[in-house]
Amino acid sequence: MTIQSQEMLLNMGPQHPSTHGVIRFVVKTDGEVMSEAMPDVGYLHRSIEKIGEICDYNGFMPYTDRADYLSAMNANQGYAMVVEKLLGLEVPRRAEFLRVIAAEFNRIISHLLSVGALAMDVGAATPFIHALKEREKVNDLMEALCGQRLTYNYVRIGGVSYDMPPNFSERCLDFLDRFEPQWDEFERLVSANKIFIERLSKVGTISREDAIAYNLVGPNLRASGVDYDLRRDIPYSIYPELDFKVIVGHGEQGEVGDSFDRYIVRVREIRESIKILRQCFSRIPEGDILAKMPKVLKPPVGEAYVRTESSRGDMGYYLISDGSAKAFRLRIRTGSFTGMAIIQKISQGMMIADLVTLIASLDVVAPEIDR
């Protein structure tokens, strides 16, 4: 008697606890070891780019929140910057500081969620809750600033919508003082855990060449050893004045570019964001928060492309104006899409449990993939 064997086709998603949103993978597996995981995108497509051609310029701002709802401030900022570039608008300095404060807070909570979810996906539920607890506190601060907790819609073309409420900077600095020891504790609980390190080191290693060839951006690119950060290399807003370090993966628990490097880069970027925030609060000038603007925005005919360093890396807005009140074409370029693309190559010959680690460590977020 011969025993027949065949590869098992496992459908992972779109509803699955560890794909973080509606992402689907078709996994070809032989028991625990899989030969390939094919990503399937498009479950969260909301035609945001097309909506950008239907709305007027100010009206599109809330939609940018939804383009990446875990890092809405960064998405806001990119869109405002591209329209300002077309208009040739000068943004008040205080507004620039407020934008950076909001964006860095948003980077902190986005990384918190990413790191917490990664810990959850390797089986530790407690770090996730601890990370979310801190995230809630930042959400409270953001609520005080702009009235929203997730989709902020804070940045306006030409500035920001609200000034800081009274005592805001004291509250924020107080939070940062409390947050830093909490974050040390988190690192003691997770980063030094032997099982956690074993689960992450040498898993899903992305080489420097692959990372560049597949156009990875942001923390994923830096984890592969490429020293590249838009905030420093193509500076925008007030980032040139601020002092911060670009974190690069060194492969301290295995190889350069493995899941642990991607994890540790995010953990350390949170500390850099804290540094940036402290500088911002000490230097923020008085002044207007919104530039003088016409009621209906009609940018001159032309095109512009703006790149910003979002939580998930290089977020680009490409805008063509035909001189009317609505954009002729809007295109958003996001980091998660390329992160999703590399999974098929890296996942060959992996174990099923490692696929989950890889997805979580790449921090792919469903709304950003599809838009």
Added chain:
Amino acid sequence: MLIIVLKIIIPFLVIMQLLPLLIWLERKGAAYIQDRRGPNRAAILGVRLGGVVHSLADVVKLIFKEDIFPTNANKFIYTIAPFIAMAVACVTFAVIPWASPLEWKGSAFSLQAVDLNVGILYIFAIGSMGVYGIMLAGWGSNNKYSLLGGLRASAQMISYELTLSLSVVGVLIFAGSLELNTIVQNQGSNLLSWNVIRQPLGCLLFVVSAFAETNRLPFDLPEAEAELVAGYHVEYSSLKFALFFMAEYANMIVASALIATLFFGGWQVPFVSTETLRTYAQPIAYYSVLGLGLFSVAAGWFLVRRKHKVVYHDARDYETKVLGFPALLVGLALIAGQILYGPLPLGETGSQVAAAAFQFGAFLAKILFFCWVFIWVRWTLPRFRYDQLMKLGWRVMLPLALLNVVVTAGIYLWF
């Protein structure tokens, strides 16, 4: 006949009563580890008991859920799997001794359902049946995730069973018997002669393998939530799911009881031997009832004196009063009774029963402590990967267990 029936029913009831308590302990423990409050809403006539009532609400919910049969599932296997899982967990309890045997009319009366002379072998034999429940559930529900969970469970439990059995051999060498009661009596009441001191490596290996056998974190690969959704019980709902859920906790209690019995002196009260307990049964009973009364009064006073807070605008606002006054009254009654009537004469049988009750309490405390260790570890550690688990089992734990056997046997022969 009646005694045999009672001996069978009482351990079973003890497990069944411990289950909701453990589920509550898990939820509350997880909540405090994670800086949350945990369950505190479900109430019966305003009594919440700090969330214990929530377990009851869960039972009601699970009973009334729809019992779903997946279309392509094998009905027989699918149905029988949860029963195997639960039955195996409960049956193991039969040989665990709860207190020292009573001497009655010249014959020993053991406080365990069955006094088998091959108790340990029985436990391993029945314990390895547990894998059938999980494997059949994974196979019978005709779901790829369940299948993977079942595969993992069978591989994992069979691998760790070897270490589990081998790590006990050292204990057996010391006791010279497979009978659990003899093993406990052999350890004595002195802390330093417990097997955890005599067999530290064996104890460590046994505890780790017990974690793997009960499929708890860091070895919960069969139900790995992140990758396999819920593993072997992904297709189960209603009471069938409840059986799996309860079987997990029942297994935890069994594992804790085994750890306590084999390595932590079983029913032995630390530093107080059975003879001492029986000789001084009268004062011990007197002062423990008095202490219980004082504790009850203190707890009642604390609850009654708490400021009345109007939060819910229903019966729940009066919970502290509803619980506090009876506790206060019961405590006062106990104290008054003890003072008025003094130490009651217990007699030969009475002192034996009192000593047994005291030992049973000690054993229960040990079980609950190890259950807490299970919960504590679960909410602290991440999960292993499949290959890491196998590597740990076969390359680290099994050689260590063999080494432990050889060294223990060598030492025993030498001295």
